[in-house]
Amino acid sequence: MSKPNYTGTYNMVEQDNMDSYLGALDINFALRKIVCLLKPTKEIRHDPATGTMKIRTLTTFKNFDMDFTIGQEFTEDLGPVDGRTCQTTVNWEGDKLVCVQRGEKEGRGWTHWLEGDKLHLEMRVQGLIAKQVFKKAD
Numbered sequence: 001m002s003k004p005n006y007t008g009t010y011n012m013v014e015q016d017n018m019d020s021y022l023g024a025l026d027i028n029f030a031l032r033k034i035v036c037l038l039k040p041t042k043e044i045r046h047d048p049a050t051g052t053m054k055i056r057t058l059t060t061f062k063n064f065d066m067d068f069t070i071g072q073e074f075t076e077d078l079g080p081v082d083g084r085t086c087q088t089t090v091n092w093e094g095d096k097l098v099c100v101q102r103g104e105k106e107g108r109g110w111t112h113w114l115e116g117d118k119l120h121l122e123m124r125v126q127g128l129i130a131k132q133v134f135k136k137a138d
Contacts, residue, residue, distance in 0.1 A: 004095050006046040006053070006112065010119045010134030012039050021123055021130035025082045025105065034061060042119065042134055053090070053097075076101065 015036070022032040043056040051070035057063065064081060068074055068090055076088040078101075086103030096113040108125045119134040 003048055003092055004114050005048050006044045006097070006114065006119070008044055008119075009137040010042045010044070011137055012041070012132055013118075013135045014133040015131070017128065017130040018132075021125060021128050024125045024128045027082060040132075041137075044119075070097070 018036050019032050022035055027035070038059040038061055041058045043054075043058065045054045047053075051072075053066075053068055053070060055066045057066075066076065068076075068088070070090050070092060073087055073089045076086050078084045078086060084103055084105070086101040086105075086108065088099060088101045090097055090099045092098075093111075096111050098111050099109045101108040101110075105125050107127060110121060110123045113120050117136040119136065121132045121134070123130045123132075
């Protein structure tokens with residue numbers, strides 16, 4: 001069975017537990033409050049044939065780019081997020097993209113999946129879960 005193509009532009013419409021998640025990443029109080037007010041846009045370019053993917057998270061405050069090939073470990077620079085680097089691998093679990101980020105923080109990673117025109121993102125660290133939902137732009 002073929003995997004879904006995540007290519008598209010998505011605008012955030014829902015967010016849950018982001019402040020606690022950022023706190024677990026040791027983000028200071030003032031920056032957490034700013035981040036929780038942002039409404040990010042995700043631009044995803046995905047080539048299902050090669051497994052390459054580029055995810056750009058765009059905000060009025062900071063942007064974050066993540067380029068990878070599904071199934072291949074790489075060193076991820078999380079400087080724009082929390083100043084850390086980690087060893088990251090993104091794999092398919094069914095139709096979901098599951099990311100494991102090995103580094104200073106235990107249990108860090110995320111899962112993306114599509115439901116209709118919605119892109120779901122669940123972020124994990126140290127047993128905490130934050131969720132965001134994005135709607136595909138027309």
